[in-house]
Amino acid sequence: MKDNPTATCLWTPGASEWEWWRKRPGDPVAVPSDRPAAGTPAVFGLPAHQCSSVPVWVNSADPEVIEQVLQVELERLGVPVPDGAGCHLAWRVVGSVEARRLVRAIAIPRTLDPRGAKEKADWETFLPSPLMHPPRPRAIVLWQELGRWVVGFSREGQWVHFQSLGRREPDASLLQDLRCLYLELDGRRMVDLVDTLVLWKSAGNQPIPPEFGDQVAEVLNLDFRVVEKPAPEAKLAEGFSFEPGEIADARLRRDRSRKAVRTAVLVAAFYGILISVGIVDLFRRQSANQVLREQVEAKQPETQVISEARARWEALEPALDVNRYPVELFYRVAKLFPEKGLRMTKFELTPGGQIVVRGEASSVPVAIRFKADLEASPDLQDYAWEIPPPEINDDTAEFVAFGNYRYSVPNEEGMAVASEKDGWMK
Incomplete structure (x- = not known):
């Protein structure tokens, strides 16, 4: 019953x-x-x-x-x-x-x-x-x-x-x-x-x-x-x-267990909602990205023409920008040399647009002072200079300076000019 x-x-x-x-x-x-x-x-x-x-x-x-x-x-x-x-x-x-x-x-x-x-x-x-x-x-x-x-x-x-x-x-x-x-x-x-x-x-x-x-x-x-x-x-x-204490302890364990289960269920539900929202958002973004890809592909011919034109203009930039003329750069570097104690043995503009200046100084302090003049020159601020320590050769200090164009672009066609006059002195 x-x-x-x-x-x-x-x-x-x-x-x-x-x-x-x-x-x-x-x-x-x-x-x-x-x-x-x-x-x-x-x-x-x-x-x-x-x-x-x-x-x-x-x-x-x-x-x-x-x-x-x-x-x-x-x-x-x-x-x-x-x-x-x-x-x-x-x-x-x-x-x-x-x-x-x-x-x-x-x-x-x-x-x-x-x-x-x-x-x-x-x-x-x-x-x-x-x-x-x-x-x-x-x-x-x-x-x-x-x-x-x-x-x-x-x-x-x-x-x-x-x-x-x-x-x-x-x-x-x-x-x-x-x-x-x-x-x-x-x-x-x-x-x-x-x-x-x-x-x-x-x-x-x-x-x-x-x-x-x-x-x-x-x-x-x-x-x-x-x-x-x-x-x-x-x-x-x-x-x-x-x-009795043993009954209370068992009840507390059950309560904690139920609370843990409820917490786990709530956490699982919360993460389930987050995952669902994330999946929905992922599909939404994928759909939006697909639309953008289709738009980009539709405009690809136009962007190709623009990219080719930009590349041509960038290739011509050294010839069109007076600040990058090889002769102008040579002049700006040469005027930094004093009348005595320092002479240029080589000036080069590489295809990558880097300036290479080699020279001799009467002493190490003179070569170091020239380095400071290069870095401080307002006419050469578009270049970042790297100048290794000078080398002592007999009674002179040989030095080299590398000037890297700050705004250079890859595959830029450079122009070069060299001056090697062993006896030339400014």
């Missing part, structure tokens, strides 16, 4: 084994149930032996003061409260006398009971299992959870304290421990006066010896009654909601 999605499923510790319970909206109480479908929302009942119950009086109703007092009391009793993710401590006011407040605090560990943790469900909350059962008025209640005896004490219809007494026989020794707990709580005015010890009986309960009732009367001076253990009810534990 398919589970009703509005039903409340509870996974609680029974007398000897874990049990499933289910309560539909119209049911007066929960009833035993089979395992629900995987992923069904459910409530996890924390067994008493995993819970630390701490009742304490606080002389204030201020929540901050209550928490401070609880912290001190928990440290005094050595009750550990785990740090980190999850919720391991909760408290509630269960009574008051004038300005004093009776606070019931419960602490849980980070890990679940191993047997209970094997069951998988969509856990909505984690509640102490004793709080999911109603207390009995003017009575101490004794029952079993997973083979361990548990005792509960109440005040004005609310649980004040519960405690696991461990795995043991139901005998006078058990009752003596129970009596000590009651006397301590009664001495601190935390519990109601009692006249009965109630034993909750359920499937899997340890057999009770016949003399147990007499032992109750002898040790506790109380009546003894055995009744059926009531069905669990999550609403009775209202105000208490825990999340």
Whole structure:
């Protein structure tokens, strides 16, 4: 049968084994149930032996003061409260006398009971299992959870304290421990006066010896009654909601994993959009380039005529530009030579438009000064000069200067003129 999605499923510790319970909206109480479908929302009942119950009086109703007092009391009793993710401590006011407040605090560990943790469900909350059962008025209640005896004490219809007494026989020794707990709580005015010890009986309960009732009367001076253990009810534990650390860690890992998946999907979608836009833009540009290529090809004959004409004009430029006449360049270079100490031995204009000037100087400083004159001449600013260091030959310094036309074009046809007059001196 398919589970009703509005039903409340509870996974609680029974007398000897874990049990499933289910309560539909119209049911007066929960009833035993089979395992629900995987992923069904459910409530996890924390067994008493995993819970630390701490009742304490606080002389204030201020929540901050209550928490401070609880912290001190928990440290005094050595009750550990785990740090980190999850919720391991909760408290509630269960009574008051004038300005004093009776606070019931419960602490849980980070890990679940191993047997209970094997069951998988969509856990909505984690509640102490004793709080999911109603207390009995003017009575101490004794029952079993997973083979361990548990005792509960109440005040004005609310649980004040519960405690696991461990795995043991139901005998006078058990009752003596129970009596000590009651006397301590009664001495601190935390519990109601009692006249009965109630034993909750359920499937899997340890057999009770016949003399147990007499032992109750002898040790506790109380009546003894055995009744059926009531069905669990999550609403009775209202105000208490825990999340063990291991559950919180798993939830955080799932959240991070889901976030990482969402981020990866968003990034993939973003890059997918970028790639799509890029592909569309690529096709658009290719189409535009194709149109341009067709236009260029259509105008190719005209551009060919223009290119050929430009090449012819560039070839004629040295003959048309007075600043590049070989004779004019020779004159501009020659007038830089002083009357004494320097003479030109060769002037050449290469086909590439480079000026080559060779000469002799009376000394190295004179040759270096001529280099400066070439570079500073306003008539030769269209040329970039390269002049290696002069070479000493006997009592003269031989030098060479290369002038490269700054605006030369490839394959330019040059004109050359040479002057070699060994005895010529300006």
